[in-house]
Amino acid sequence: MNSDMTIGKLAVLLAVSSNNEENKIFKKGEELGYKLFKGRAGSMDGEKIFAAVETAAKRRGIIQNQYREEHTLYHSILDAFHGVCRGELALGSILRSVGLIFSVVRGPRLAGDYSDGEWLAVALYGTIGAPIKGFEHEVMGLGINNI
Amino acid sequence: MNSDMTIGKLAVLLAVSSNNEENKIFKKGEELGYKLFKGRAGSMDGEKIFAAVETAAKRRGIIQNQYREEHTLYHSILDAFHGVCRGELALGSILRSVGLIFSVVRGPRLAGDYSDGEWLAVALYGTIGAPIKGFEHEVMGLGINNI
Amino acid sequence: MNSDMTIGKLAVLLAVSSNNEENKIFKKGEELGYKLFKGRAGSMDGEKIFAAVETAAKRRGIIQNQYREEHTLYHSILDAFHGVCRGELALGSILRSVGLIFSVVRGPRLAGDYSDGEWLAVALYGTIGAPIKGFEHEVMGLGINNI
Amino acid sequence: MNSDMTIGKLAVLLAVSSNNEENKIFKKGEELGYKLFKGRAGSMDGEKIFAAVETAAKRRGIIQNQYREEHTLYHSILDAFHGVCRGELALGSILRSVGLIFSVVRGPRLAGDYSDGEWLAVALYGTIGAPIKGFEHEVMGLGINNI
Amino acid sequence: MNSDMTIGKLAVLLAVSSNNEENKIFKKGEELGYKLFKGRAGSMDGEKIFAAVETAAKRRGIIQNQYREEHTLYHSILDAFHGVCRGELALGSILRSVGLIFSVVRGPRLAGDYSDGEWLAVALYGTIGAPIKGFEHEVMGLGINNI
Amino acid sequence: MNSDMTIGKLAVLLAVSSNNEENKIFKKGEELGYKLFKGRAGSMDGEKIFAAVETAAKRRGIIQNQYREEHTLYHSILDAFHGVCRGELALGSILRSVGLIFSVVRGPRLAGDYSDGEWLAVALYGTIGAPIKGFEHEVMGLGINNI
Numbered sequence: 001m002n003s004d005m006t007i008g009k010l011a012v013l014l015a016v017s018s019n020n021e022e023n024k025i026f027k028k029g030e031e032l033g034y035k036l037f038k039g040r041a042g043s044m045d046g047e048k049i050f051a052a053v054e055t056a057a058k059r060r061g062i063i064q065n066q067y068r069e070e071h072t073l074y075h076s077i078l079d080a081f082h083g084v085c086r087g088e089l090a091l092g093s094i095l096r097s098v099g100l101i102f103s104v105v106r107g108p109r110l111a112g113d114y115s116d117g118e119w120l121a122v123a124l125y126g127t128i129g130a131p132i133k134g135f136e137h138e139v140m141g142l143g144i145n146n147i
Numbered sequence: 148m149n150s151d152m153t154i155g156k157l158a159v160l161l162a163v164s165s166n167n168e169e170n171k172i173f174k175k176g177e178e179l180g181y182k183l184f185k186g187r188a189g190s191m192d193g194e195k196i197f198a199a200v201e202t203a204a205k206r207r208g209i210i211q212n213q214y215r216e217e218h219t220l221y222h223s224i225l226d227a228f229h230g231v232c233r234g235e236l237a238l239g240s241i242l243r244s245v246g247l248i249f250s251v252v253r254g255p256r257l258a259g260d261y262s263d264g265e266w267l268a269v270a271l272y273g274t275i276g277a278p279i280k281g282f283e284h285e286v287m288g289l290g291i292n293n294i
Numbered sequence: 295m296n297s298d299m300t301i302g303k304l305a306v307l308l309a310v311s312s313n314n315e316e317n318k319i320f321k322k323g324e325e326l327g328y329k330l331f332k333g334r335a336g337s338m339d340g341e342k343i344f345a346a347v348e349t350a351a352k353r354r355g356i357i358q359n360q361y362r363e364e365h366t367l368y369h370s371i372l373d374a375f376h377g378v379c380r381g382e383l384a385l386g387s388i389l390r391s392v393g394l395i396f397s398v399v400r401g402p403r404l405a406g407d408y409s410d411g412e413w414l415a416v417a418l419y420g421t422i423g424a425p426i427k428g429f430e431h432e433v434m435g436l437g438i439n440n441i
Numbered sequence: 442m443n444s445d446m447t448i449g450k451l452a453v454l455l456a457v458s459s460n461n462e463e464n465k466i467f468k469k470g471e472e473l474g475y476k477l478f479k480g481r482a483g484s485m486d487g488e489k490i491f492a493a494v495e496t497a498a499k500r501r502g503i504i505q506n507q508y509r510e511e512h513t514l515y516h517s518i519l520d521a522f523h524g525v526c527r528g529e530l531a532l533g534s535i536l537r538s539v540g541l542i543f544s545v546v547r548g549p550r551l552a553g554d555y556s557d558g559e560w561l562a563v564a565l566y567g568t569i570g571a572p573i574k575g576f577e578h579e580v581m582g583l584g585i586n587n588i
Numbered sequence: 589m590n591s592d593m594t595i596g597k598l599a600v601l602l603a604v605s606s607n608n609e610e611n612k613i614f615k616k617g618e619e620l621g622y623k624l625f626k627g628r629a630g631s632m633d634g635e636k637i638f639a640a641v642e643t644a645a646k647r648r649g650i651i652q653n654q655y656r657e658e659h660t661l662y663h664s665i666l667d668a669f670h671g672v673c674r675g676e677l678a679l680g681s682i683l684r685s686v687g688l689i690f691s692v693v694r695g696p697r698l699a700g701d702y703s704d705g706e707w708l709a710v711a712l713y714g715t716i717g718a719p720i721k722g723f724e725h726e727v728m729g730l731g732i733n734n735i
Numbered sequence: 736m737n738s739d740m741t742i743g744k745l746a747v748l749l750a751v752s753s754n755n756e757e758n759k760i761f762k763k764g765e766e767l768g769y770k771l772f773k774g775r776a777g778s779m780d781g782e783k784i785f786a787a788v789e790t791a792a793k794r795r796g797i798i799q800n801q802y803r804e805e806h807t808l809y810h811s812i813l814d815a816f817h818g819v820c821r822g823e824l825a826l827g828s829i830l831r832s833v834g835l836i837f838s839v840v841r842g843p844r845l846a847g848d849y850s851d852g853e854w855l856a857v858a859l860y861g862t863i864g865a866p867i868k869g870f871e872h873e874v875m876g877l878g879i880n881n882i
Contacts, residue, residue: 008285009163012272016156050389054424067429067851068881074424075810075880078388083230083288087675088530089382094519095491109284117803119284125159130495130515135508137256137266138155140289141230145810146803197683201718214723215558215587221718222516222586225682234381235824236676241813242785264509277789277809282802292516293509302873303751306860310744344536348571361576362705362734368571369663369733372535377818377876383529403872411656413872419747431844431854432743434877435818439663440656449726450604453713457597524671524729528822550725560725566600578697578707579596581730582671638830642865655870662865666829677823 005032005111008144011123014038014103015140034107035062042099044092044131046081049100053077053122057104063120069147073104076122076143083141084124098139100126106147120147152179152258155291158270161185161250162287181254182209189246191239191278193228196247200224200269204251210267216294220251223269223290230288231271245286247273253294267294299326299405302438305417308332308397309434328401329356336393338386338425340375343394347371347416351398357414363441367398370416370437377435378418392433394420400441414441446473446552449585452564455479455544456581475548476503483540485533485572487522490541494518494563498545504561510588514545517563517584524582525565539580541567547588561588593620593699596732599711602626602691603728622695623650630687632680632719634669637688641665641710645692651708657735661692664710664731671729672712686727688714694735708735740767740846743879746858749773749838750875769842770797777834779827779866781816784835788812788857792839798855804882808839811857811878818876819859833874835861841882855882 010029014036017025022038029036037060041052054073056062063069081089084098091097105121108114121144129136157176161183164172169185176183184207188199201220203209210216228236231245238244252268255261268291276283299322308319308330316332323330331354335346348367350356357363375383378392385391399415402408415438423430446469455466455477463479470477478501482493495514497503504510522530525539532538546562549555562585570577598617602624605613610626617624625648629640642661644650651657669677672686679685693709696702709732717724745764749771752760757773764771772795776787789808791797798804816824819833826832840856843849856879864871 004165006285008287012159012163012287016159018151046384046387047389054389067423068854070424070426070429071431071881074390078382079233081388082233086226086229086290088519089384089388090487090530091387093387093487093532093534094522094530095488095495096515116801119803121285123287129508130511132511135511137291137512138153138268138289139291140155140159140270140287142285142287143233144284144286146806193678193681194683201683213557214717215560217718217720217723218587218725221684225676228682235813236678236682237781237824238681240681240781240826240828241816241824242782242789243809263507266509276802277805279805282805284806293512298753300873302875306747306751306875310747312739340531340534341536348536360704361570362707364571364573364576365578365734368537372529373821375535376821380814380817380878383531383535385534387534410654413656415873417875431879432741432856432877433879434743434747434858434875436873436875437821438872438874440659445606447726449728453600453604453728457600459592520674523674527667527670527731562726564728578732579594579709579730580732581596581600581711581728583726583728584674585725585727634825634828635830642830655864658865658867658870659872662831666823669829677825677829679828681828 007034007105007107007109007119007121008142010034010036011103011105011121012142015101015123015125029105032111034105037062037104039102041102044097046089046091049081049098050077053102053104062104062106072120072145072147076120076145079143080122080124080141084128084139095130096128097131098126098128100124118147119144154181154252154254154256154266154268155289157181157183158250158252158268159289161252162248162270162272176252179258181252184209184251186249188249191244193236193238196228196245197224200249200251209251209253219267219292219294223267223292226290227269227271227288231275231286242277243275244278245273245275247271265294267292301328301399301401301403301413301415302436304328304330305397305399305415306436309395309417309419323399326405328399331356331398333396335396338391340383340385343375344371347396347398356398356400366414366439366441370414370439373437374416374418374435378422378433389424390422391425392420392422394418412441414439448475448546448548448550448560448562449583451475451477452544452546452562453583456542456564456566470546473552475546478503478545480543482543485538487530487532490522490539491518494543494545503545503547513561513586513588517561517586520584521563521565521582525569525580536571537569538572539567539569541565559588561586595622595693595695595697595707595709596730598622598624599691599693599709600730603689603711603713617693620699622693625650625692627690629690632685634677634679637669638665641690641692650692650694660708660733660735664708664733667731668710668712668729672716672727683718684716685719686714686716688712706735708733742769742840742842742844742854742856743877745769745771746838746840746856747877750836750858750860764840767846769840772797772839774837776837779832781824781826784816785812788837788839797839797841807855807880807882811855811880814878815857815859815876819863819874830865831863832866833861833863835859853882855880
């Protein structure tokens, strides 16, 4: 990873990283001044994905418990969820479920450039499919908003 | 990159890779039996993104000039474009444009496992924004279909 | 309110009016030959909003218990609900709920002009947000169809 | 039915056929080398429509129990469901339910022309409406994908 | 065709009928009291499909030149167009075009039953695909509204 | 208007106000510390609506020429445009055009309560319809985001 790191690339790389790759990304991101978190959520119910990301982001102090920060986070999850669902924001009601890894990253759009304030990125990566083991393929979503 | 590589992760990593990272990903992917391509497309017209990916994929022999393969590619681009647009498949008509890097990857869902035939992944990564330099943020989309 | 009153403006004003403003709007509307109703509905379940408006409109005699009138009402609620949801017709399944005031107005598109028959307007106004008190902002929707 | 029969027309005709018309369509389709099935599903829950079609198609051997075939079937149901829902893939959550006849047809796009491999068509035909008897109108959807 | 004919089934059968089948359907429909029309429209521009259906329906006297009738027709075309597009109401802007046959039918929901007034059905049937000859598959849409 | 004024209600009332009502709303809003603007935009091209609102908001100093403020404004227009379009963000491409009055309001969610920072509301009100004079009905949209 070179110096032209960005908030979105960090979120994407963190979400797709395997266990032994993720430490390098956390370290790189933190050196560049970002706050980062990575978690896991799977469900046939969309709201459980939203709740898992929101709860984690608040507990880890990535956002403050304040509506305007929560609102930015919500819309970043929603934007990323569009990438996962690709057209219809529905899981169980159209007989599919997801197993996702999520990352939340807070900081400037471009590493080191604070002229445009802080932004919040959420990446979702994992699988979507029928409720049958192995009947699934990968999906990815990314949402970024100003905080 | 470890041995549990997948078609989607390859497509995502290739799309977000910088110039000096991409060779490693091409090499790794090819060793695992995948066909890969990376290109660039930017526009206020959605159809130019579709055309750029389709033209490149045919020229490079990633798909054959046959409707069923073209149809799979089309739906993979469309799925990835949903991640870019996040809700409304519109660019210029809602006053925004994109600058994207795309990757196309063909092979098994899981590296080395041909029991479920070949699949096609398209990843789109770049920026979306107002037609004003710097007024943009990152977006990402991924589409995967059986070929 | 001047004489160029319209069905949609009446519905919007009635929905956003405070308790002490609403009587003036009811009176004005009725003088102009409109049937008007105002009610309240809040939920994480979209169907409860639809049911509340439909039940009220039937009970108050704004529509007759006939499919073609019910169909027009349904599509007016659906159109207004698009304004509330702004892109994805989902509440609880994407972890949000609404508290809404609704108005239903029946009469001509333009006050006094019956040359184009009767129309039905539904306005929805209130708040959408996280299931946390105060974590919400205002939303508004309007749906109009020929009856 | 003349010799320029197609997979989609077969699926549509089978879905809208009355009991005494359907045998002629089955016979014609089978003579042309197609596999066909017709069933019935009604619900306020979208997933029950998906499950009914998937279960029937597997049991009758129209698709094999393999992810790539199940994935093609899923997307054909989803495409057809768009025609039924016309804009928002929601039933009970926006207070409506469906009573549908479905057909599944497997074979070439154009009867007798195997140059482009096999495709899968799903047609859905029936009524959508309020949960009140007779308060409903007809809907139709068709989805076709390469298998 | 038996006596339990409906407006939607008539529209669908008329749209998918070949030249030598269509006269029987016109005759049957007219005997049952319906007004019917069948035409053809193809384009990469959605508005040309709308304009072709609207112009034909007005010229043939299926609707009167009055806003409430035009509004019902518009929404029936829009509903049918959802079935054609299956998720995103876009043609050329996502690099696809359609070649469609359309039918417009006016009359009661169920043949002979005028207790619920007149309704309007629009069916669209044809192909969607890449702007390459033969790279296309069938699509179908149906829209019905009270007039 | 009483003291429990809110940013959304102000935006809605300003957008629907007639010429002789609007001064009272401007005055009331400004007394409560809000910045307000009202303008007019009509087109078959969605981007012209976006451009008209953005240009006006920048010229009148309601937002600064900074990406994070422009991004908030863009999403507020987009949210309001959903209310206008009700399902598909398309105008000319589905043969319809709009004539809109827009309002932009900046300030706290609830008048006088700055504990949650500043927000931006955009309201769009006017008519949508066929490109034929008088063949149109009213529409309304409201979008609110944190700035």
